[in-house]
Amino acid sequence: MSRLKVPIIATITGEGGSGGALALAVADRVLMLENAVYSVISPEACASIMWRDASKRVEAAMALKTSSESVKSLGCVDDIVPEPEGGAQTDSERAAQLLDEKLQWHFSQLKSLSLDELLARRYGKFRNIAQFYTT
Numbered sequence: 001m002s003r004l005k006v007p008i009i010a011t012i013t014g015e016g017g018s019g020g021a022l023a024l025a026v027a028d029r030v031l032m033l034e035n036a037v038y039s040v041i042s043p044e045a046c047a048s049i050m051w052r053d054a055s056k057r058v059e060a061a062m063a064l065k066t067s068s069e070s071v072k073s074l075g076c077v078d079d080i081v082p083e084p085e086g087g088a089q090t091d092s093e094r095a096a097q098l099l100d101e102k103l104q105w106h107f108s109q110l111k112s113l114s115l116d117e118l119l120a121r122r123y124g125k126f127r128n129i130a131q132f133y134t135t
Helices: 018-026 043-050 054-064 068-073 092-110 115-128
Strands: 009-012 015-017 029-033 037-039 079-081
Touching: 009 018, 009 092, 015 018, 018 115, 029 068, 029 092, 037 068, 043 054, 068 079, 079 092
Parallel strands: 009 029, 015 037, 029 079
Antiparallel strands: none
16 A cells, blocks of 8 residues: 555544554545544553453553544544534534545645655655654
8 A cells, every 4th residue: 555656545434443444554644533543452452461451441542542632643643524513423414524625635735746755755654653752
């Protein structure tokens, strides 16, 4: 996917977890519905590894920072797609319109890039995803 010669936009619409969902990170732009979750591991699995107790899934979920705002602040997604009041499932037509607006905007930005620039940016983005530093 990293070598595709077309713009790639991925969208996390519900729950994205583990390796399959992380493959979406190779996209030029990763969008995420505001009520979706995105993580390298499920809270239950994380709790089982960290505390050897899956019942600590709430603590694990908080530590994983799986909310759209948290994931965006880590640089793992590029934009958050707003949802209708009560969530996308309450008004799928409006949710689709909101997603379409974001998709169109991001695609218009990407299609103006040369192929070399598109691929270089994609590579750089993936290589730097979720890096952070502590003192």
